[in-house]
Amino acid sequence: MLEVNHVNKSYGGKKALQDFSCVLEPGEIYGLLGANGSGKTTLMKLIANLILPDSGEILLNGTPVSAASRAHIAYMSTEPYFYPYMKIKDVGEYYRDFFADFSQETYREILDAFQLNPNLRTKSLSSGMMAKVKVAVTMSRKADVILLDEPLNGIDLIARDQVMDLIISRAGHESALLLSSHLVEEMERFISKAIFVKDGNMIADLDVEELRVKEGLSLAEKYRQLLA
Numbered sequence: 001m002l003e004v005n006h007v008n009k010s011y012g013g014k015k016a017l018q019d020f021s022c023v024l025e026p027g028e029i030y031g032l033l034g035a036n037g038s039g040k041t042t043l044m045k046l047i048a049n050l051i052l053p054d055s056g057e058i059l060l061n062g063t064p065v066s067a068a069s070r071a072h073i074a075y076m077s078t079e080p081y082f083y084p085y086m087k088i089k090d091v092g093e094y095y096r097d098f099f100a101d102f103s104q105e106t107y108r109e110i111l112d113a114f115q116l117n118p119n120l121r122t123k124s125l126s127s128g129m130m131a132k133v134k135v136a137v138t139m140s141r142k143a144d145v146i147l148l149d150e151p152l153n154g155i156d157l158i159a160r161d162q163v164m165d166l167i168i169s170r171a172g173h174e175s176a177l178l179l180s181s182h183l184v185e186e187m188e189r190f191i192s193k194a195i196f197v198k199d200g201n202m203i204a205d206l207d208v209e210e211l212r213v214k215e216g217l218s219l220a221e222k223y224r225q226l227l228a
């Protein structure tokens with residue numbers, strides 16, 4: 001279980017997150033939803049221990065996150081991060097050297113499912129193909145916490161369901177999965193919980209099924225209600 005407790009983070013004078021708290025439990029799929037600049041990437045980078053909070057704490061199974069936690073937390077950023085000379089298969093070898101929980105076999109299976117040729121160089125990939133490689137390599141780890149920042153960015157409409165189905169089946173019951181996306185309508189079918197962020201504040205933490213049954217609202221309707 002991952003706990004974010006009263007975290008504050010500023011860049012210079014600009015507050016990116018304020019007194020932010022949330023809990024991520026294994027087996028749950030969380031959507032992190034909010035406008036541009038609301039603090040979603042900042043939260044993921046803090047959990048991944050790539051940046052440090054100004055105050056507050058982040059605990060993985062009761063222990064404060066540190067560089068060592070990166071072995072148990074998989075983070076997929078929005079930025080491209082492969083060396084252009086690498087072939088797709090080299091990306092897997094690179095990951096294998098960094099992460100003990102990385103499975104080459106799983107990586108090959110996912111590439112196959114996405115119909116990606118392992119011999120292609122990353123510099124030759126379209127943005128959608130690159131997005132699939134990022135998902136493939138991240139989901140080939142067996143991490144306790146999986147953070148995917150905009151996993152559907154650049155992926156065509158038809159392929160989105162395949163990519164999301166793969167993400168969810170690979171995360172299984174052992175991992176807590178946190179996905180940020182602006183594709184709120186498309187996320188609705190996949191996520192079990194929604195964390196709404198506005199101006200660096202966590203303004204709602206909802207069960208998506210309860211939202212439908214008790215309030216009779218779709219995720220997109222709730223998004224507009226809370227954030228418009």
Ligand SMILES: Nc1ncnc2c1ncn2[C@@H]1O[C@H](COP(=O)(O)OP(=O)(O)OP(=O)(O)O)[C@@H](O)[C@H]1O
Nearest residue numbers: 011014015016034035036037038039040041042043
């Ligand atoms: N490295 C940085 N230096 C200065 N300000 C930053 C930096 N990174 C983020 N910010 C600021 O912090 C705030 C939160 O940014 P963040 O990237 O976390 O938002 P986001 O919700 O992920 O946005 P988007 O949906 O557009 O990706 C924004 O005001 C942004 O300008």
